[in-house]
Amino acid sequence: MQMNRKRITIADIAREAGYSKTAVSFAFNAPERIGAAAREKILETARALNYIPDQRARNFSLGRQLTLGFLLPQDLDICLANPYIVEVMRGLGKICQDHGYMLSIIPPINDSIYEAVKKATVDGLVTMGYLVSGGVGSLVDLMATPLVMIDGGKDENFLSVNIDEEKASFMQMERVLSLGHRRLAVVTLPAPTLTPKADDRGIVSRRLSGYRAALGKYDVPLSSVRFFNNTETTFDDGYRAGCEIMESGATCVVTMSDIQAYGIMHYLREHGVRVPQDISIIGFDNICPYRGEKKLTTVNQPAYEKGRIAALTMFDLLEGRTVESAPLVPFSIVEGETLCPPAN
Amino acid sequence: MQMNRKRITIADIAREAGYSKTAVSFAFNAPERIGAAAREKILETARALNYIPDQRARNFSLGRQLTLGFLLPQDLDICLANPYIVEVMRGLGKICQDHGYMLSIIPPINDSIYEAVKKATVDGLVTMGYLVSGGVGSLVDLMATPLVMIDGGKDENFLSVNIDEEKASFMQMERVLSLGHRRLAVVTLPAPTLTPKADDRGIVSRRLSGYRAALGKYDVPLSSVRFFNNTETTFDDGYRAGCEIMESGATCVVTMSDIQAYGIMHYLREHGVRVPQDISIIGFDNICPYRGEKKLTTVNQPAYEKGRIAALTMFDLLEGRTVESAPLVPFSIVEGETLCPPAN
């Protein structure tokens, strides 16, 4: 196994080479600021002593970390089980790699995102799926850590990378209403952790308002919609909700995330309910078909692109470029095999 | 947008509260080592001044980082597109979360894993898919950074979490040989970046030796096997290889990774080749079916579990517990719908 020999420091090299620490530092990071002879001698001894500069100390001294943080809205094993989130991460990470940065996945600490932020050592934070109102918002402000949201909400202090949530959810709902569905089950995302008070700027509220608009257009009363508000964004929890949904009498399920939808489909199939003949279903995100289920009709979100844009925006911030606002990214409804007119 | 007000430091609090920095430090991190009155006064002023301890400085001083690093074998966007790797990461991350750690994804810098390691600020490194021989091995030794491999190879200096590669690949190959296949296409993993010299301890070599053993048992000459050694571990590159494979006359494809296999299947289906009637295929890893392809017969690896074990091992190392060796994790052949006897 590895032996923990003590690290060689810059002082060792300085002493051994007969130069100052400054000289050594320059030899490594600013060759032009030191004589050729001195530099050679220094690098020589550094090599001989197997000196590796301590990146930790360097970063600390330079006040940077060469790391972007990705703040997870829920437990890590839930988030990484969601292909949509992973795809966002892939976009984020690609840009990090291009900049020589690491991407740090930051799960909540004891269910607290706030605590996680306090412990995080990163140059910038990217959040996903919730509003930064209140606690975390002022915390990052105190820490002088730039923050960019993905799927966040309107906030005067932070940028958010989003699709047009109202419009997308309007179209999603309209798609099924136009097919004739009138008895609906709507599965929402879990209440955002960071919005203590009811807040109409978060992603859930905005989508709900899109739904309401569509329902209004088709004169469908809210009472004919059954809401499922306690479903985690997981396959398993979708599956779990399947039972109640099946028994709700709905002819169509509208979910705010594909991963839930696939869980629901799995349950339905296991229980002899045919999709879409018996129950139609439409999702949100557009992840790949899951567990052998048929391809979902859904709202496509450019996940990878969202990650990329968020990271690029973050580097703009870090490198002092002014950023007016994050752009709306495009979405579209993609056809799968899970929608048809209601049976009767 | 955020305003970058200057951070309050421990010195500010000390001065303002009329105590020393030590006292402030204790007030936060060792309440029992300071009087109640002093503590109260200090926390009071800290609150008033919105003081947030600088985690960077704290970590630097304590010589830790509260972060585990996950060293990627290839570009980040390739790795995160592989569900097998993501699942490993999920296992790693879960344990990190349990320990209040972050998980840092470390992509190569300019194609160099070595450079990435030098820049990384983490308490421990977990690698994936290659041997740590040579450069990186001695580097982490100099940096005194503990390292644990996943899918690495035999190495006297580092632990590796693996299945029994020889046995698994033997069984994988035997599975198709026993069905009667004699003309085979074998798709390997790309040559591990970190093994400059031919090395027989890496994962690819070990699996090849399993293949040889199985072929020997069935008296099948190596000449009846067509090797594809330049296929990246991606869906797209599998797809790309599909053409040559189709034309190779093989009745069965044996791949070292599912993601390649699904790419190949996609190509075959698009070109009217039926799986398994025309060409059988067997994979490795056991990821979920991809892009609507049928479920692959494959070797199941407990990816999540591998990640967990690697992380747990790492924390053993970090917390000074002695670790003899990483255990072999179990594997199994799982039946899909992609295997049948050869046609003629």
Added chain:
DNA sequence: ATGAAAGCGCTAACAA
């Protein structure tokens, strides 16, 4: 061209 020394913000051994 080179070096002394003062940071960076926090911890902790040691002294009082």
Added chain:
DNA sequence: TTGTTAGCGCTTTCAT
């Protein structure tokens, strides 16, 4: 109980 002070390893200003 509390404070002084010397680190942690590197960067960088400012003399020389």
